Amino acid sequence: MPEMEIRALxxxxxxxxxxxxxxxxxxxxxxxxxxxxxxxxxxxxxxxRGLYQPAMxxxxxxxxxxxxxxxxxxxxxxxxxxxxxxxxxSETDLKHLNQIWHxxxxxxxxxxxxxxxxQKFTLASLSNGNVALIVNMAKRAxxxxxMVLGAEVAGHYKPQPExxxxxxxxxxxxxxxxLMVAAHNGDLVAAAAVGLRTAFVRRPTEYGPNQDFDFxxxxxxxxxxxxxxxxxDQLDC
Amino acid sequence: MPEMEIRALxxxxxxxxxxxxxxxxxxxxxxxxxxxxxxxxxxxxxxxRGLYQPAMxxxxxxxxxxxxxxxxxxxxxxxxxxxxxxxxxSETDLKHLNQIWHxxxxxxxxxxxxxxxxQKFTLASLSNGNVALIVNMAKRAxxxxxMVLGAEVAGHYKPQPExxxxxxxxxxxxxxxxLMVAAHNGDLVAAAAVGLRTAFVRRPTEYGPNQDFDFxxxxxxxxxxxxxxxxxDQLDC
Numbered sequence: 001m002p003e004m005e006i007r008a009l010x011x012x013x014x015x016x017x018x019x020x021x022x023x024x025x026x027x028x029x030x031x032x033x034x035x036x037x038x039x040x041x042x043x044x045x046x047x048x049r050g051l052y053q054p055a056m057x058x059x060x061x062x063x064x065x066x067x068x069x070x071x072x073x074x075x076x077x078x079x080x081x082x083x084x085x086x087x088x089x090s091e092t093d094l095k096h097l098n099q100i101w102h103x104x105x106x107x108x109x110x111x112x113x114x115x116x117x118x119q120k121f122t123l124a125s126l127s128n129g130n131v132a133l134i135v136n137m138a139k140r141a142x143x144x145x146x147m148v149l150g151a152e153v154a155g156h157y158k159p160q161p162e163x164x165x166x167x168x169x170x171x172x173x174x175x176x177x178x179l180m181v182a183a184h185n186g187d188l189v190a191a192a193a194v195g196l197r198t199a200f201v202r203r204p205t206e207y208g209p210n211q212d213f214d215f216x217x218x219x220x221x222x223x224x225x226x227x228x229x230x231x232x233d234q235l236d237c
Numbered sequence: 238m239p240e241m242e243i244r245a246l247x248x249x250x251x252x253x254x255x256x257x258x259x260x261x262x263x264x265x266x267x268x269x270x271x272x273x274x275x276x277x278x279x280x281x282x283x284x285x286r287g288l289y290q291p292a293m294x295x296x297x298x299x300x301x302x303x304x305x306x307x308x309x310x311x312x313x314x315x316x317x318x319x320x321x322x323x324x325x326x327s328e329t330d331l332k333h334l335n336q337i338w339h340x341x342x343x344x345x346x347x348x349x350x351x352x353x354x355x356q357k358f359t360l361a362s363l364s365n366g367n368v369a370l371i372v373n374m375a376k377r378a379x380x381x382x383x384m385v386l387g388a389e390v391a392g393h394y395k396p397q398p399e400x401x402x403x404x405x406x407x408x409x410x411x412x413x414x415x416l417m418v419a420a421h422n423g424d425l426v427a428a429a430a431v432g433l434r435t436a437f438v439r440r441p442t443e444y445g446p447n448q449d450f451d452f453x454x455x456x457x458x459x460x461x462x463x464x465x466x467x468x469x470d471q472l473d474c
Contacts, residue, residue: 131384131407131409132409132410133409135359135408136359139383146372147384170389171368172367172369173369
């Protein structure tokens with residue numbers, strides 16, 4: 001049984017553990033009117049997230065050295081200023097808005113599933129989010145990480161292989177002793193290429209009505225789960 | 238009040254959170270006879286720990302590139318082989334013995350104090366122990382870290398300033414927003430030089446009857462506590 005050798009679960013976070021789109025829309029709908037903003041916060045969340053991969057790609061291509069995700073989010077937020085009328089926000093407000101990524105809510109099954117999984121496995125984030133972002137998110141939402149790993153610790157953004165290999169190496173494990181958990185085919189394919197085992201978890205509403213991909217596993221992953229509770233069942237937790 | 242600004246507590250681990258000397262002696266007394274070893278396990282623990290600083294100093298002086306603490310412990314264990322008659326141990330046994338540092342027990346007040354402190358602050362290890370060592374220790378002993386930082390993540394052994402500054406930077410904090418908690422004057426002086434706040438916690442039996450230093454704070458630290466419960470009281474947790 002392959003799962004007998006697994007010692008750690010490494011998790012994608014945005015979309016897999018937390019529901020970034022609804023979280024941003026929810027907070028924006030409450031906070032925005034206090035700041036005089038009339039925005040379609042779902043469209044805002046989608047636009048902001050849409051700048052995520054291109055910004056990281058500049059770092060992957062070594063166009064500007066290492067820049068962590070908080071800083072990339074801020075660069076991207078500045079880009080959206082005209083489109084969404086953010087020009088009247090103070091610097092304090094912009095910093096607060098930028099840190100909305102530290103305040104995302106988990107999917108309803110996530111924490112309960114992870115509490116079960118944590119009894120048997122080491123749980124580590126393996127996200128492109130920077131350490132402070134993931135730590136602050138976990139404190140607020142009570143996400144029970146044993147360790148925060150990923151892009152900033154490894155110095156490489158996923159799907160670069162070093163993001164996975166350095167993270168797993170820090171846990172003192174061989175790649176096949178780690179199970180990468182993600183709702184995204186591309187993340188899992190990159191993890192598998194480094195030797196990690198893979199678990200696809202369905203998050204079919206991550207992108208709301210705009211979602212047209214990642215509904216199903218497109219490759220032969222080791223596990224396919226409906227949510228984290230199902231994954232815990234499959235791993236006998 | 239200086240403590241109003243503190244956001245995170247960063248902890249020395251060996252001697253401050255865990256009782257390495259008694260833990261090694263306890264496990265050795267049970268495990269050794271099964272392997273035919275008749276050893277004074279307190280003397281063995283002291284000798285092994287005695288090689289700790291010299292080994293790290295070689296890394297600090299860049300004599301051999303980065304070597305993590307598990308590997309340094311193993312080099313030091315090999316050095317003790319003749320003195321303590323370890324020549325008959327198998328490689329599996331030596332690996333198990335080397336990982337005894339992953340299985341150290343906390344001081345009796347440590348976990349209870351940290352559970353209280355965790356309600357108010359981010360708790361991060363800032364140890365010379367490598368990530369796997371600290372993560373495995375925490376899993377076994379239920380030490381409630383929010384994050385594992387320190388030497389391996391920073392790429393520098395304490396008391397080098399980068400060990401502190403890079404760790405605190407990863408939390409997204411200014412140095413003065415972190416409180417370094419340690420039972421060792423030297424560690425706290427180095428942390429203070431980087432701008433961290435400091436809490437001296439007394440561990441007067443860390444070195445057993447051989448202890449002849451670090452009974453008292455030798456400098457003006459921000460807090461002096463009898464144990465972690467006392468520290469939690471002083472920080473209103």
